[in-house]
Amino acid sequence: MSCNQSLDGSFPPSPAEDRSPQRLSWSNLLQRLVELKGINQTVAADQYCRSECGSVADLSLSDSDSSFFCYPLEETLAADVVTTIAQSLNNASHILCCSKLILSDCLIRKISKKLLHLAVNEPCGLRGALIDLCVDKGDPDSLSAVDQIAVDPTLVPTFHVTLVLRLESSGLWPKVQKFFKSGKPLSAMSPRHHNTLKLSNSFRAIKKKLYCSDELLIEECC
The missing domain is CATH 1.20.5 (Single alpha-helices involved in coiled-coils or other helix-helix interfaces)
Structure with missing residues (x-):
């Protein structure tokens, strides 16, 4: 085969x-x-x-996802806003009748964090904020308006924030201030230059939504 x-x-x-x-x-x-x-x-x-x-x-993308991706941009914007706030406070000596106003880095960080928190659910984020900056000197009827800041002047504001900052009334600073005052007679110093003020790290933030007149939020930051 x-x-x-x-x-x-x-x-x-x-x-x-x-x-x-x-x-x-x-x-x-x-x-x-x-x-x-x-x-x-x-x-x-x-x-x-x-x-x-x-x-x-x-x-x-859900709402939380979009806020997550936008968060770094919000942080950058918040840093610019607190820089403007610090400049406004430093230029407010004539309003507060003092020679110098001291504010700590801790206070700046707290303000930035609070603004980010208040802007989380806003349609335009922090860009939609209108901020009134005030200082409470501790006396009755002693609330001084320092400045009003529109975060983005090209936008119609969506929410209004009033920051009520307080003067340091306890701790070491008032004692140091009193010590230096006692070193010179008050007559040797001008009425405006014998007083250096320091802001407390605690403040109050009052938020009002401009598109919802019934909602008012008051938060204390210690």
């Missing part, structure tokens, strides 16, 4: 007859491999999104 003859007596197809089916099967195999590769990439991307975002559904 010939080696090319099968057990049942039939002969295998000639190379010319078998070549086309082999080419077809190889093309199908390559196409299948490409499809499998695409499926694996899709699965890997899906797993990456799940690990990074929690779930595929999280790829759509």
Whole structure:
């Protein structure tokens, strides 16, 4: 029996007859491999999104997500706002009848944090704030208006914040101030230059939404 003859007596197809089916099967195999590769990439991307975002559904931005992505911009804006507030306070010596007004870095950080907190749910964020800056000197009817700051003058304000800052009335500073006052007779100093004031790290923030007249929020920051 010939080696090319099968057990049942039939002969295998000639190379010319078998070549086309082999080419077809190889093309199908390559196409299948490409499809499998695409499926694996899709699965890997899906797993990456799940690990990074929690779930595929999280790829759509919710309110909290959008606020998260905007938060660094809000922090930068808040830094600019508190710089303006510090400048306004430093220029308010004639309003507060003092030679110098001292404010700590701690107070600046607290104001920035409070403004960010008050702006979280606002439609324009901190850009929509109109800020009234006041100083309470501790005496009855001694609330002094220092400045009004529109964070973005090109926008119609969406909420109004009144910051009521307080003078330091306890602790070491009043004692130091009294000591230096006792070193010179008051007649040797002008009425305006014998007083250096320091702001307390505690203040009050009053928020009013300008598009909702019934809502008023008062928060103490200690």
